[in-house]
Each structure stands twice: as C-alpha cells, then as structure tokens.
Amino acid sequence: MTCSWNSQLNAYHDGELPIEQRQALEQHLASCPECSAQLAELRSLSALFAAEPVMKLSQIGVHRLHQRLQAVTEQGIVRLAGVLSGIAAAIVLVGSFWLARVHESPVAAPPWVNIPMNVDEVAMNDSATPVAQYYLADASQQRSDEQP
Amino acid sequence: MSLKIDAKEPPNPPSTGPTPSVQGQSNQPGSAAGGPPDDSQLLQQAVGGNGKAFHELVHRHQQRMYRLAVSLVGNSTDAEDVLQEALAGAYRNLKTFEGRSTVKTWLTRILITQAAKWRRDRRRGPMVAFDSLPEPALRQLSAEHREVLVLREFDGLAYEEIAQVLGVPRGTVESRLHRARNELREKLKGYQP
Numbered sequence: 481m482t483c484s485w486n487s488q489l490n491a492y493h494d495g496e497l498p499i500e501q502r503q504a505l506e507q508h509l510a511s512c513p514e515c516s517a518q519l520a521e522l523r524s525l526s527a528l529f530a531a532e533p534v535m536k537l538s539q540i541g542v543h544r545l546h547q548r549l550q551a552v553t554e555q556g557i558v559r560l561a562g563v564l565s566g567i568a569a570a571i572v573l574v575g576s577f578w579l580a581r582v583h584e585s586p587v588a589a590p591p592w593v594n595i596p597m598n599v600d601e602v603a604m605n606d607s608a609t610p611v612a613q614y615y616l617a618d619a620s621q622q623r624s625d626e627q628p
Numbered sequence: 629m630s631l632k633i634d635a636k637e638p639p640n641p642p643s644t645g646p647t648p649s650v651q652g653q654s655n656q657p658g659s660a661a662g663g664p665p666d667d668s669q670l671l672q673q674a675v676g677g678n679g680k681a682f683h684e685l686v687h688r689h690q691q692r693m694y695r696l697a698v699s700l701v702g703n704s705t706d707a708e709d710v711l712q713e714a715l716a717g718a719y720r721n722l723k724t725f726e727g728r729s730t731v732k733t734w735l736t737r738i739l740i741t742q743a744a745k746w747r748r749d750r751r752r753g754p755m756v757a758f759d760s761l762p763e764p765a766l767r768q769l770s771a772e773h774r775e776v777l778v779l780r781e782f783d784g785l786a787y788e789e790i791a792q793v794l795g796v797p798r799g800t801v802e803s804r805l806h807r808a809r810n811e812l813r814e815k816l817k818g819y820q821p
Binding site for chain 1: 677679682686690691695704708711712716719720777780781786787802809812813816
C-alpha cells in the first residue's frame with residue numbers, strides 16, 4: 481500500500497511545498513523508508529537530467545536563426561511601407577478624381593440671378609402653381625389698367 | 629515551411645502556493661537603474677519597430693529555447709527549424725503580448741505550440757530519422773509527459789510557470805509531473821545506455 485505522503489514527494493523535491501507542509505513531510509521522511517526511497521529515486525532522476533550535456537545551438541545555427549529573423553523583421557518593414565504607400569496612393573487617386581470633377585462642372589449660379597426683374601418677363605407656363613398664375617395674371621392686369 | 633503560430637499569451641492563473649526562485653530567469657528590471665533593458669522593455673521596443681531589440685531578446689533566450697526544442701522534437705536539425713519558426717511567429721505576434729505573463733513564459737508557450745505542430749506534421753509526412761538523442765528514454769514518453777518534464781528539469785520552471793506555458797491548472801502540472809516521472813523511471817529500468 482502506497483504511503484499517503486507519496487503524492488507530495490514531487491512537490492517537495494521541486495521545492496514547491498509550503499513551509500509547514502515541508503517541515504511535516506521532513507518529519508515523516510525520518511520514519512518512512514518507503515517515502516525516503518521514493519525521494520532518493522526522484523533525486524537520482526533529476527541528477528540524470530542535470531548530467532546531460534547541454535545542447536547548444538552552434539554558431540552557424542545562431543547565424544541561421546538571426547538571418548531568418550532578419551528576413552522576418554524586414555518583411556514587416558516592407559509590409560508597413562507597402563501599406564503606407566497604398567494609403568498614400570489611394571489619397572492621391574481620390575483627390576485627383578475630386579479635382580477633375582470640380583473642374584468639369586462649372587459653379588452653379590446662385591438662384592437669385594434668375595429671378596426676373598420685370599413681371600412681364602415671367603413666362604406663364606403650366607408648371608406654375610394656380611396661385612402663382614392668379615397673382616401674375618392679376619399683376620399684369622393692374623399694370624395694363626394703370627397704363628393710359 | 630511556415631506554420632501559423634498560436635501566440636496567445638498564457639493567462640496568469642491565481643497563485644495557489646509559494647513560487648520558488650526560478651533558474652535562468654532573465655526578466656530582471658534593468659533600465660530604471662541604468663542597466664540593460666529587461667525582456668518586456670525589449671519587447672516593447674520591438675513592437676515599436678526596433679528590430680535590434682528583438683534580436684537582443686532572441687539572443688537572451690535562444691540557447692535555453694534550443695535545448696527545450698531538442699528535448700521536445702528529438703533531433704538538432706528539426707529543433708533548429710522549430711526554434712526558427714517559433715521565434716519568427718513570436719515576432720509576427722509581438723502585439724499580442726499584454727504583459728500578463730513573463731516574456732520567457734510567453735516565448736516558451738510559443739515554442740511548445742510550434743513543437744506540437746511539428747509533431748502533427750511529422751505524423752502526416754514521412755518519418756524523420758532521429759539522430760542521437762540527449763535523453764533516449766524521454767522520447768518514449770507521451771508528448772504531454774515529455775513537455776512537463778523538460779520544462780521542469782531542463783528549463784527549471786516553477787509549477788505556476790509550467791501551468792501558464794501549458795495552459796493547464798497548477799494541480800494538473802503536479803499530477804502530470806508525478807505520472808511522467810513514474811513512467812520515465814519505468815522506461816529507464818529497461819534502458820541500457
């Protein structure tokens with residue numbers, strides 16, 4: 481049967497147990513050969529890892545890595561430049577179209593320019609409202625009456 | 629081959645216990661005291677378009693990450709490819725780093741993700757011959773167990789950091805590590821170097 485403290489051995493070995501639990505486990509270890517043996521195994525396992533030669537990236541590998549990253553960082557700059565150029569081109573294009581349209585359509589004359597100065601100049605047409613037609617006819621009549 | 633990187637920053641899980649000091653921690657404050665910039669400052673400079681800052685950041689982590697990559701994929705050639713793709717992906721996703729974890733944890737998570745993608749591609753493609761492995765018994769473990777072991781044994785990460793890197797609760801790290809070590813001990817019994 482596995483000792484109930486067994487589940488805490490890994491955390492103890494890795495320095496992850498709170499101090500109270502650590503002290504309690506240490507007291508237990510003094511009287512439990514099973515847990516002591518397990519802990520010794522954990523320690524020898526970690527020692528195996530520690531004894532492994534450190535795999536180092538060679539100088540050529542470092543060079544290749546930074547060369548690759550150089551390409552990536554430059555890609556980023558080129559992409560940014562491309563985006564900015566695109567935005568600038570779009571602004572120029574839209575501006576050109578706008579200017580071209582402004583020059584094509586002459587400025588419309590203000591509406592008061594076309595207001596007739598003389599009522600006689602007003603042409604009676606079907607589009608005038610009946611009220612307007614009435615007043616215009618009335619005005620013409622008055623003018624003709626006033627004339628000797 | 630270019631692979632899409634999952635550069636999502638690991639969430640910062642609530643602390644459930646004391647965090648011991650970590651070996652190889654390079655995220656020291658610096659420039660405030662006039663020293664070199666720390667990792668997150670370098671990263672911010674890189675976000676601002678400073679390519680040299682990113683190269684400096686890579687320089688700090690390249691050997692540690694390479695060793696992890698070798699342990700995860702089993703050979704130096706593929707480890708180099710995985711490292712390159714992971715760091716290229718990190719650069720493309722610099723803006724996703726929000727400072728909820730350390731830069732070291734963020735980079736390690738990207739490397740773990742890249743190694744997992746490499747394993748998936750390898751299954752689909754032709755088998756790649758393994759050259760001499762630093763930990764022959766380690767390669768017989770499942771990816772889950774191998775990851776947690778190398779993060780603890782080679783990278784010296786605390787349980788909380790491993791939880792962030794792998795995106796699992798701290799308790800899962802503890803139980804996974806326990807199972808991984810038991811499994812490795814069994815494998816080593818039959819292993820003759």
